[in-house]
Amino acid sequence: MLPTPRHQMNAPPPWTLTGYGLILVAHFPEAFVRRHGFLQPYQQVAYRGWLGTVMLVNYQTSNVGPYAELLFIPGLFRFGNTTSFSIAKIYVSTEESVVNGRLNWGIPKERADFAFSEPARGYQQISVSRRGQPFLSVQAKTWGPRFPISTAFVPGFRVVQASFFEASEPAVSGLLLTKPTASGSARLASLTNVTIDSTFFPDLSAIKPIIALSVENFSMQFPHPRQIRG
Template sequence: MVSTQQSVVWGRRNWAIPKSRADFAWEGVPGHEQVRVTQDGRLLAHLNVQAWGPSVPVTTAVVPAAWRTLVQPPLPEAGDRATLLTTVSASGWVRPARLSVIGGDFHPALLDRRPLLTVAVPDFRMVFPAARVRPA
């Protein structure tokens, strides 16, 4: 799910990543927030995020490029059989958080499970460069 139609189009065109658009409404203050995700007027998810503790820096610079490379077969509408390779990078600050599901019908299994780790990422930058094409 992404928030703009432009991201839907470019995600498919550049990286063969299928995306759909939704509306995201954030309420609260940093560290104590709620987000409602809706699509076509239907509530998909209503989540509560509470961050606590100190922020620590994170970066993918220490992760080998092979582990950060997405391998995407073309979407059916692309018509060719090339594979797209995208090596992403990211950096930012994270802090521990608690995620609570208030409601929605996007993923009911979230109500039954507790995440092993939840982090708030208030300052984050991710770079998706243009994909490299590997012919079939």
């Protein structure tokens, strides 16, 4: 029997992931999100706004091995009777994460390449590219004391995504609700030299975040999802 190609590795939930990275929380203007936020049709109808986030994480361990991730959550959505967050754009650094993220939770992951520089004098340079085309670069400086963070501070934190078949096309008739949990320690961060190609990711360079955090000892659990009606 031939071995299964590595990129077809099946890794069902639950997942446990650990790593470090950046978390940015901001209010994204509705017009910006609807025009430049990469919303799918089912998300356009359900979008309600409030606060969103950008996460840039280097997972050192996961159920499919180490990988990096960049994601955009523009705010809250209303799917039927459920108010939830939803991921509009996401890149990861391995095909294993792409395939399993789509099949397990309906997360619309795409492949990209990431470069994290070693922190020096409190600064770290991070860049992301796709098929050889750089599309995001940011310099982060951390400062201040460390403090704990947790999804327990956001009661009812959950994400809803349209389900996928064969990790290719979403099936909007099926929505998957997942309640991830996460914790870690954080310091405040200042982001400079932000450059983004809006062809690949929302250009957030002109949006002032409410808070930017550099997160260490980050641990996240992604459980089994459940199906809901939209």
